[in-house]
Amino acid sequence: MKSVSFVSLLFLGLIAGVHGGYSYPPMPLVKFYTKECPEARGIVQSTVVAAIKKNVGSGAALWNLHYHDCFVRGCDGSILLDSSNYGPAEKESGVPDSPKEIAYDIIDEIKYAVETICPRTVSCADILTLAARDAIAELGGPEWKVCSGRLDGFISYANESKFYMPGPSADYQTLVQKFALKGLTEMDMVVLSGAHSIGKVKCSVIESSLYNSSGPCGVDPTLDPTYAMELKAQCPIGSSNLVFLTPPDTSVNGSSPVPYPGHRRLLATRSAGNVPSKRYYVQVSGKNRKKGKDAKSNQNLKVRNSKGTLRSDRNLMSTKSGKALVYREAGFSEKDLASAADKENQPFFHDLVKSMEKLSTLKDPSSPGGEVRCNCRSINL
Known part of the structure; x- marks a missing residue:
């Protein structure tokens, strides 16, 4: 189902303007959810492992989705938002990378499991970041340090993906x-x-x-x-x-x-x-x-x-x-x-x-705040 955004959020997106000043300062803590939701990282890992066992292509899809998310407005889960009444979201941009649809379902599954145990605690942005790392490690790649504490963004526009994402024919x-x-x-x-x-x-x-x-x-x-x-x-x-x-x-x-x-x-x-x-x-x-x-x-x-x-x-x-x-x-x-x-x-x-580690901590200081979404496909109403 398509999500509906408030007019005020659209206005905030417009005044954000062209993004610049991206940085990668350390996120708050590697073990950010130790007290608030100690089960979170285990849920992410086990779900990713099960998904890859079922379809090995899931790993590439999750990595691609994380890369796309961080390239537009920083790692804020904006790639996960469905289109609204105000226009198509990033996921509708048609950026022809590797197929990503399967990754959305995996993130939804993780979010549902985490929300059942720790409501409104673990952000979708953190879930996607952790899932991408766990997927690559499971496939035989290296592990990198994932700090947590990201908030989920309010804004997702397809035209921004087309502008910021390098295309498959880029020089x-x-x-x-x-x-x-x-x-x-x-x-x-x-x-x-x-x-x-x-x-x-x-x-x-x-x-x-x-x-x-x-x-x-x-x-x-x-x-x-x-x-x-x-x-x-x-x-x-x-x-x-x-x-x-x-x-x-x-x-x-x-x-x-x-x-x-x-x-x-x-x-x-x-x-x-x-x-x-x-x-x-x-x-x-x-x-x-x-x-x-x-x-x-x-x-x-x-x-x-x-x-x-x-x-x-x-x-x-x-x-x-x-x-x-x-x-x-x-x-x-x-x-x-x-x-x-x-x-x-x-x-x-x-x-x-x-x-x-640089990519996964990209932030856009011009974006208007954030939240912990209850549903990764829509903002909280």
């Missing part, structure tokens, strides 16, 4: 600028692009790169031609199919990458194409190591066209600084590898933790 300069508006660095941008290591995208988003570009047979000249043929087989013209953002690695009997050392392993539910890993950067770079005794030499890296599924992914290779950061996250330079026992996904996981 490198635009990507850097969009992230800079949030106080995030060029490195943060490249690291957070690693979210495309999991999940799927609609064929309609990449159709122009496969059929309507300037390269041979209509293929984007920056896209690896062999990979383009694979995508065309999955995405005939006009298809509504979904394809992996980073294709599964079937080179080793379809096995998954080694999980982050010491991370919380709850279930053996990881599967190819749904495991956070530095493989995304290897694909985007168009490079592959030669096997054998010279595997560690950068001189033995063969350059190929990019296998980034989205044009924005391939555009990470369009500048010297972008290439350097992609190579770093791919682990091609031995000096950049972390000293952890498991170097399989380093330094990507180490950098991802730092960037996600």
